[in-house]
Amino acid sequence: xxxxxxxxxxxxxxxxxxxxxxxxxxxxxxxxxxxxxxxxxxxxxxxxxxxxxxxxxxxxxxxxxxxxxxxxxxxxxxxxxxxxxxxxxxxxxxxxxxxxxxxxxxxxxxxxx
Amino acid sequence: xxxxxxxxxxxxxxxxxxxxxxxxxxxxxxxxxxxxxxxxxxxxxxxxxxxxxxxxxxxxxxxxxxxxxxxxxxxxxxxxxxxxxxxxxxxxxxxxxxxxxxxxxxxxxxxx
Numbered sequence: 001x002x003x004x005x006x007x008x009x010x011x012x013x014x015x016x017x018x019x020x021x022x023x024x025x026x027x028x029x030x031x032x033x034x035x036x037x038x039x040x041x042x043x044x045x046x047x048x049x050x051x052x053x054x055x056x057x058x059x060x061x062x063x064x065x066x067x068x069x070x071x072x073x074x075x076x077x078x079x080x081x082x083x084x085x086x087x088x089x090x091x092x093x094x095x096x097x098x099x100x101x102x103x104x105x106x107x108x109x110x111x112x113x
Numbered sequence: 114x115x116x117x118x119x120x121x122x123x124x125x126x127x128x129x130x131x132x133x134x135x136x137x138x139x140x141x142x143x144x145x146x147x148x149x150x151x152x153x154x155x156x157x158x159x160x161x162x163x164x165x166x167x168x169x170x171x172x173x174x175x176x177x178x179x180x181x182x183x184x185x186x187x188x189x190x191x192x193x194x195x196x197x198x199x200x201x202x203x204x205x206x207x208x209x210x211x212x213x214x215x216x217x218x219x220x221x222x223x224x225x
Binding site for chain 1: 144146148153154155156157158161163201203205210211212213214215216217218
């Protein structure tokens, strides 16, 4: 079974631009979660989608948004990029069991200049 | 907001040594997971513990869930350079609507 894939793997943007990241979950998984990882803050939860509906949301500003399609693929968008948005963005899919065990992709490394 | 505290934050040891890392919370978790993340990759699930007092073994790794389900530990016996990585714990608590809370991790370096 193929794992979670994320595109692109690396991205360089400038302040004020917007960016869209893509995630394809493991086949059959209906839950997709997004995390931001930085050395100082660790792994921070952005949001989770389950069957195209946002099920949970973290404490990030409205510039961060996401969506999930009927095939469970998900995208996240960050508008008006700031320097502090530079981070590794991780996507994880889950089969939706009671423990919500996460299967992570390799991440997208976003650098904002 | 549920918080998980992991300690130590950094750990550097020699090959062959034993080590224990800890994950603590003031809240009771319904389950707890441990992940390992290697540089340039996403975290990989190692184990899920559910029952208070539960002990699980994965080769040289031993995971324990505290009796009160507020803490967990990971013990590695005879560490090897391949164990190097960031160890993350993540908790799920009742009423969280399946939202996991991650600790900040323990960065382990095993020197040959």
